[in-house]
Amino acid sequence: GAVVSQHPSWVICKSGTSVKIECRSLDFQATTMFWYRQFPKQSLMLMATSNEGSKATYEQGVEKDKFLINHASLTLSTLTVTSAHPEDSSFYICSARTDRGRMNTEAFFGQGTRLTVV
């Protein structure tokens, strides 16, 4: 299957600082990338959908000015948590999808990033 690499796998930052998380599709062109958030022992909640070269579409209740998403190329999307606070501590997971060929029925997930804000 296709590989999606997420970096870093974990990060600790101070309250008030910003953190950037990268999501890369290594062997396919990701026309769409998704960012999810997962609280401990809970399911994944979709935060936003990004298409290469256009603005991200945020789910209801997600602050777009706090969670900045950039999808500048077909292999890279970034999520920046701005002015992080302890309540932003969570597990963030990206997934990538292509609308080309036989792979377009499946989304491929990164390994996740554990963010801890202290």
Next chain:
Amino acid sequence: AQSVTQLDSHVSVSEGTPVLLRCNYSSSYSPSLFWYVQHPNKGLQLLLKYTSAATLVKGINGFEAEFKKSETSFHLTKPSAHMSDAAEYFCVVSVSGNTGKLIFGQGTTLQVKP
């Protein structure tokens, strides 16, 4: 709107016994359904997917699921549990329109006892 409901938040089985993780879905059209597994602090791995082909879907690691439209179910089974199967399992339905958006169930924690 699409939704999935995983009927058990926690399932405990003994090693070597069958596994059944239950999932019901709601969709106004013919859905694509998936089962993903997540080990602690890890990303998600696709176990299997149903995309309107055969109703009995075989996945990796001996798992399989049967799509039953009449029951709106997509239960995950495995004949014999292994210790390494202990993890969190998510039943997932795709949103209509081929957008790639996925809706996750609440998750089922599978515990495998020796």
